[in-house]
Amino acid sequence: MSGSWQDYIDKQLLAGGFISQGAIIGTDGALWAKSDNLNVAQQELVTLATNYANHEYFQANGLTLAGTRYIFLSASDRVIRGKKMKQGIHCIKTEKAIVIGIYDETHCTPQQAANVVERLGEYLMQYGY
Incomplete structure (x- = not known):
């Protein structure tokens, strides 16, 4: 594994043009790196991280990131999905991190x-993250 956390955002998450905004956070909600255009509040990250396994929380409250409330669509042990109109959010939890991607359905x-x-989440898991 090489590169900075910001490199993973810029060169892997955003580079293909499918993800418009993204972040990598610790499982405690600490921000490791984010795209420049993602204006996220620390409390939003902590709420996401601390409730990640509590799907009922997201069913009742949705997922809020950067002030946008996404409707909860589905979840598994590692993945959470949400949507607001043409915009979606997809998150994957690894051992030590949560990778967050926001996309626009007009582009992908x-x-x-x-x-x-x-793919980025699986890559991080290969290296113990």
């Missing part, structure tokens, strides 16, 4: 966005 399909986010 939800599956294309999921592939980008999950």
Whole structure:
């Protein structure tokens, strides 16, 4: 594994053009890196991280990031998905991090966005993150 956390945002998450905004946070909600255009509040990250396994929380409250409230779509042990109109959010949890990708359906399909986010998450898991 090489590069800075910001490199993973810029060169892997955003570079393909499918993800418009993104972040990597610790499982405690600490911000590791984010795209320049993502104006996220620390409390939003902590709420996401601390409730990640509590799907009922997101069913009741949605996912809020950068002031946008996404409707909860689905979740598994590692992945959470949400949507607001043509915009979607896809998150994957690794051992030590959560990779967050926000996309616009006018530029990609939800599956294309999921592939980008999950590929980065799987890469981090290979290296113990």
